Amino acid sequence: MVPLHVIKEEPLNPKNPTLYLQNLNERIKIPDLKNAIYQLFSNYGEVVEVHAKRNIRMRGQAFVIYREQEEADTALQTLRGFMFFGKPLRVNYSKKESDVTAKMRGTFEEGEKAKREQRRVQELKLKSIKQKKKLIDKLLKMRQDSEDMPLGKRGGSSRMGIINEQVSNSKLMVDGLTPGTVTQMLQSLFEGHPGYKDINHVVQKNVAFIDFDTDDFAGAAMARMNGFTFQDGSGEKVTLRISFAKK
Numbered sequence: 001m002v003p004l005h006v007i008k009e010e011p012l013n014p015k016n017p018t019l020y021l022q023n024l025n026e027r028i029k030i031p032d033l034k035n036a037i038y039q040l041f042s043n044y045g046e047v048v049e050v051h052a053k054r055n056i057r058m059r060g061q062a063f064v065i066y067r068e069q070e071e072a073d074t075a076l077q078t079l080r081g082f083m084f085f086g087k088p089l090r091v092n093y094s095k096k097e098s099d100v101t102a103k104m105r106g107t108f109e110e111g112e113k114a115k116r117e118q119r120r121v122q123e124l125k126l127k128s129i130k131q132k133k134k135l136i137d138k139l140l141k142m143r144q145d146s147e148d149m150p151l152g153k154r155g156g157s158s159r160m161g162i163i164n165e166q167v168s169n170s171k172l173m174v175d176g177l178t179p180g181t182v183t184q185m186l187q188s189l190f191e192g193h194p195g196y197k198d199i200n201h202v203v204q205k206n207v208a209f210i211d212f213d214t215d216d217f218a219g220a221a222m223a224r225m226n227g228f229t230f231q232d233g234s235g236e237k238v239t240l241r242i243s244f245a246k247k
Helices: 004-008 030-044 069-079 099-105 110-148 155-165 183-190 215-225
Strands: 018-022 047-051 062-066 090-093 171-175 196-202 207-212 229-231 237-239 241-244
Touching: 018 069, 030 047, 030 062, 030 069, 062 069, 069 090, 171 215, 183 196, 183 207, 183 215, 207 215, 215 241
Parallel strands: none
Antiparallel strands: 018 062, 018 090, 047 062, 171 207, 171 241, 196 207, 229 237
16 A cells, blocks of 8 residues: 555646546546545536546446536645545556546537547557567467477377378468468468468358468478467467368
8 A cells, every 4th residue: 555645745647627546546437436436526516527447447437527627626735645545545646637627618629539549540550460479479489499309209299100101291280270360370370381371260260261372381380380389369279180171
């Protein structure tokens, strides 16, 4: 728990009718929390709106929007360190003006809100790309480790008898996939093998088909990767079951 004297000595942001609350009790249901915040802060002026969400990014935080700056000032000075559901409130001015305040002042621009939403979407896309790249890099390292391992110790070696009994084909069928297996992951595992041409990932059936230039290239890739194990995007274990596709 943050000491009370530390909370009261925290530096303040520039004044703003919107207050930023931290250190809220996360066990309280959001509707109950918003209502309690509204009741408490309404003692110091007209509260226009209370923002609190249950997502991880906003957990333990909330925003209180006042109509007047003086009311926000009074609430901040009075309630810093106030014990609220068993925890001392951390209260500061919000770094940004709320849309509600901007509309009341006549300075709100719809275009700015659209830009913020666009930036948020771009940030989510970038985060997703970084996560996929990290996963692909991990898979590439796992594949390299597999290639460096003596053939007799690779996951596919125990199935060589099955491989030899099949009718060879330049197309491989990869089974044992999960709904969380993405095409980029599979591609990263096979595209470095000699003779690789293309991949067709049938997501609905949790199966993929890998094309190679020749039967020999396909057989070599199968011998190396059959039985290979990794984790999909959701953390579920995937063990590749590879065979020659039927002609």
